[in-house]
Amino acid sequence: MADVLLRGGRVIDSNGERRADVLVAGSKVQAVAEGLSAPTGALVLDVGGCIVSPGLVDLHCHLREPGQEESECVETGTRSAALGGYTAVVAMPNTDPPVDSGSMVRDLAELGRSSLVEMAVAGAITVGRNGSRLAPMAEMASLGVKIFTDDGAGVQDSALMRNAMEYAAGIGVTIAEHAEDASLAAGGQMHEGSWSSRLGLPGSAAVAEEVMVARDLALARLTGARLHLMHLSTAGSIALVRQARMDGIQVTAEVTPHHLSLTDGALASYDPNLKMSPPLRSAEDVNAVRAGVAQSVVDAIATDHAPHPLEAKEVPFADAANGVIGLETALAVALTVLVSGSGPFIADVASGEDACVEGASAALGAPPDGAVGASGLLGIQELLALMSWKPARIACLDHSQGGPVVPGSQANICVVDLDAAWVVDPDRFASRSRNTPFRGWKLFGKVLHTICNGEPVVLDGEPQR
Amino acid sequence: MDPSTTVIAGKSSLRNLLSVNDLGADGLHEMMRITDFFAEVSARPIPKVPVLRGKTIACAFFENSTRTRLSFEAAAKRLSADTMSFGVSGSSISKGESFKDTIMTIDSLGADAIVVRHPSAGAANQVARWVSKPVVNAGDGSHEHPTQALLDCYTIREALKEKSLSGLRIAVVGDLSHSRVARSNVLAMSAMGAVVTLVAPRTLWPASLDGWPVHEITCDLDPILAHTDLVYLLRLQVERGAGGLLPSLREYTATYGLTARRAAMMPKGALVMHPGPVNRGVEMSSEVAEMPTTLVGHQVANGVLVRMAVLYYLLAGPEGVDAMDVSRDASVLSDAESASLVALDG
Numbered sequence: 001m002a003d004v005l006l007r008g009g010r011v012i013d014s015n016g017e018r019r020a021d022v023l024v025a026g027s028k029v030q031a032v033a034e035g036l037s038a039p040t041g042a043l044v045l046d047v048g049g050c051i052v053s054p055g056l057v058d059l060h061c062h063l064r065e066p067g068q069e070e071s072e073c074v075e076t077g078t079r080s081a082a083l084g085g086y087t088a089v090v091a092m093p094n095t096d097p098p099v100d101s102g103s104m105v106r107d108l109a110e111l112g113r114s115s116l117v118e119m120a121v122a123g124a125i126t127v128g129r130n131g132s133r134l135a136p137m138a139e140m141a142s143l144g145v146k147i148f149t150d151d152g153a154g155v156q157d158s159a160l161m162r163n164a165m166e167y168a169a170g171i172g173v174t175i176a177e178h179a180e181d182a183s184l185a186a187g188g189q190m191h192e193g194s195w196s197s198r199l200g201l202p203g204s205a206a207v208a209e210e211v212m213v214a215r216d217l218a219l220a221r222l223t224g225a226r227l228h229l230m231h232l233s234t235a236g237s238i239a240l241v242r243q244a245r246m247d248g249i250q251v252t253a254e255v256t257p258h259h260l261s262l263t264d265g266a267l268a269s270y271d272p273n274l275k276m277s278p279p280l281r282s283a284e285d286v287n288a289v290r291a292g293v294a295q296s297v298v299d300a301i302a303t304d305h306a307p308h309p310l311e312a313k314e315v316p317f318a319d320a321a322n323g324v325i326g327l328e329t330a331l332a333v334a335l336t337v338l339v340s341g342s343g344p345f346i347a348d349v350a351s352g353e354d355a356c357v358e359g360a361s362a363a364l365g366a367p368p369d370g371a372v373g374a375s376g377l378l379g380i381q382e383l384l385a386l387m388s389w390k391p392a393r394i395a396c397l398d399h400s401q402g403g404p405v406v407p408g409s410q411a412n413i414c415v416v417d418l419d420a421a422w423v424v425d426p427d428r429f430a431s432r433s434r435n436t437p438f439r440g441w442k443l444f445g446k447v448l449h450t451i452c453n454g455e456p457v458v459l460d461g462e463p464q465r
Numbered sequence: 466m467d468p469s470t471t472v473i474a475g476k477s478s479l480r481n482l483l484s485v486n487d488l489g490a491d492g493l494h495e496m497m498r499i500t501d502f503f504a505e506v507s508a509r510p511i512p513k514v515p516v517l518r519g520k521t522i523a524c525a526f527f528e529n530s531t532r533t534r535l536s537f538e539a540a541a542k543r544l545s546a547d548t549m550s551f552g553v554s555g556s557s558i559s560k561g562e563s564f565k566d567t568i569m570t571i572d573s574l575g576a577d578a579i580v581v582r583h584p585s586a587g588a589a590n591q592v593a594r595w596v597s598k599p600v601v602n603a604g605d606g607s608h609e610h611p612t613q614a615l616l617d618c619y620t621i622r623e624a625l626k627e628k629s630l631s632g633l634r635i636a637v638v639g640d641l642s643h644s645r646v647a648r649s650n651v652l653a654m655s656a657m658g659a660v661v662t663l664v665a666p667r668t669l670w671p672a673s674l675d676g677w678p679v680h681e682i683t684c685d686l687d688p689i690l691a692h693t694d695l696v697y698l699l700r701l702q703v704e705r706g707a708g709g710l711l712p713s714l715r716e717y718t719a720t721y722g723l724t725a726r727r728a729a730m731m732p733k734g735a736l737v738m739h740p741g742p743v744n745r746g747v748e749m750s751s752e753v754a755e756m757p758t759t760l761v762g763h764q765v766a767n768g769v770l771v772r773m774a775v776l777y778y779l780l781a782g783p784e785g786v787d788a789m790d791v792s793r794d795a796s797v798l799s800d801a802e803s804a805s806l807v808a809l810d811g
Contacts, residue, residue, distance in 0.1 A: 199586055200586040201586045269590070314563075315564055317587045
């Protein structure tokens with residue numbers, strides 16, 4: 001593997017920002033300084049004006065292998081991740097069969113050999129994700145699993161969840177929850193509110209999420225377990241986590257790019273690519289989630305990358321699968337809607353909004369904004385913290401991921417051109433699926449290069465394998 | 466959020482009828498006027514005109530329906546259009562053919578307009594994205610049923626012998642939350658000047674009334690009856706009485722059923738409507754169903770006329786509507802020519 005010299009970039013990591021060249025040799029960062037000279041045979045990349053950051057870490061993606069390879073597989077999903085600037089992902093266990101045993105963890109480790117980035121596997125909390133019996137968490141933990149979740153559904157049985165937390169606390173792993181009370185959410189196809197009432201789509205109320213968040217926080221307080229709350233989407237959930245922090249409960253929380261950028265008003269188009277769980281929420285919820293991000297109530301932005309084939313989405317809304325993909329758009333969406341100074345994106349996001357609320361005239365009443373514009377809530381370093389080093393710590397990947405770009409550190413790096421504008425074209429995605437809610441959006445911030453364990457897996461926006 | 470402030474498709478731009486909002490107040494009045502014309506046609510000895518001769522109208526019904534489907538088919542035939550009909554049973558849907566593939570098949574078979582009914586909200590909007598031909602929403606989940614609202618407004622106008630519903634006090638009673646008829650009618654009645662009150666137990670209220678042009682919503686029917694000119698009863702699916710949303714059908718009927726006792730509390734001459742089919746003894750008693758001021762039969766009859774107007778409007782376009790005005794008494798639409806064309810068809 002040739003050495004790589006990144007010349008002229010702005011290095012931003014948990015230590016701060018500085019202008020420096022970065023020399024990668026083997027799998028490690030060898031030198032970080034201004035005016036480095038290139039060793040013979042090194043690949044020299046001019047990254048003048050670009051951000052050089054620790055690689056991004058996604059706490060939440062669905063790679064669909066084994067069992068749903070028509071949607072995605074480890075190779076395509078991690079290629080998609082690398083293109084998005086990620087050098088590590090946590091694969092959710094709701095595969096078919098689910099990851100609920102030591103042998104499945106070993107199978108996934110084998111499949112992970114086709115991964116372009118570091119791939120960690122989350123295990124299921126219950127056998128078959130059926131919510132009735134604890135899965136062998138200790139066996140899976142002994143094989144390196146750090147996070148357990150029944151994602152796709154919440155653990156409905158409160159007594160079983162208490163036991164899962166007790167057990168997890170004992171073996172030092174994290175319980176991650178898809179917070180959704182199934183009885184309250186039953187039949188829901190979108191957020192319950194003024195838009196569901198007009199559009200005639202059955203609603204799923206914010207309380208379906210908040211009831212379970214409140215329960216889990218109470219159980220975490222009781223058991224002392226580490227709790228990670230996934231894809232929080234409501235103002236009430238953010239308020240509960242804020243209070244729990246003050247009460248000293250060990251809790252972390254993630255939110256998704258789509259819940260930061262789209263509201264339920266976009267559903268006026270009845271586009272099944274806007275159907276996901278939890279659903280797109282009201283503008284008040286989006287603002288509260290953003291405030292949670294700005295005020296460090298939220299620890300991570302995670303994609304919930306959920307690929308589905310066309311035949312699961314080009315169907316009547318009621319029959320469409322839940323979920324959107326996000327690995328190749330997450331950073332740019334977050335930059336565009338959260339970070340100031342990334343470009344004149346308010347007007348441009350508004351044009352994306354036009355695209356996503358097409359057909360709104362067919363709804364009752366006039367549409368409110370289906371997309372929410374730039375807010376200037378975060379600095380670039382704060383955003384990278386939410387997408388790289390903070391999630392790396394939650395996933396216990398911080399020995400190799402998210403660390404500062406200093407000599408001797410593992411060479412997991414992404415290079416981002418903040419000023420580059422691009423239009424989302426799902427037909428160009430490396431993902432096997434196309435179900436993005438951002439088709440046609442003009443975004444700012446493009447990942448140019450991704451270096452994973454010293455290997456340039458993406459160069460100039462093109463995957464190298 | 467008043468629908469009258471939304472962008473209203475002028476008559477030159479109406480391509481599909483997916484929602485009452487596609488028409489707006491002006492479009493609703495225009496459609497009433499065209500329906501008047503087809504009412505006159507339908508009163509002729511041979512109630513058929515050759516205006517859509519050579520056109521094919523597809524009725525794609527992904528949900529069971531008797532009256533709406535027959536009504537659209539009758540309307541198409543009276544306009545001399547050919548029809549293609551599709552229902553869920555006995556179709557390739559039962560062999561697993563997808564919604565989109567079925568629609569594309571109908572499109573390829575040469576339909577000039579597609580009438581869609583589907584149990585999923587937004588299905589007609591999806592069809593309108595896939596095909597370039599006019600699409601008529603004949604009911605999509607709990608979203609809308611715009612031709613039902615048109616026929617209801619036409620029926621009210623006919624009963625009142627008035628051109629508008631200005632100031633008419635209407636109570637819409639029943640399963641508001643799940644009713645496409647309620648959504649379309651609230652928009653249409655209010656755009657035509659009526660003052661609409663919604664009545665239902667809380668468990669059947671919509672989650673929000675933001676954007677609903679209504680006067681008020683209440684759980685209590687009896688106190689408003691004395692100030693109500695028209696009670697519009699929504700059909701209650703009997704499974705709602707299973708205990709989850711309503712304690713029982715008996716309790717619903719006791720609280721919201723229109724009995725002779727309740728009908729007597731309304732002003733003299735007050736009207737009663739229901740989109741059908743009526744669950745007698747649930748939404749209304751048999752006595753009320755038989756009252757002369759109960760317009761259910763008129764609603765069904767007017768359904769054909771309104772659907773003639775909608776199909777003609779979408780397929781003949783504004784030029785066709787204008788031509789119709791100038792040629793009202795001309796030979797194009799005369800009984801004699803209709804008769805001869807019918808004879809040729811035969």
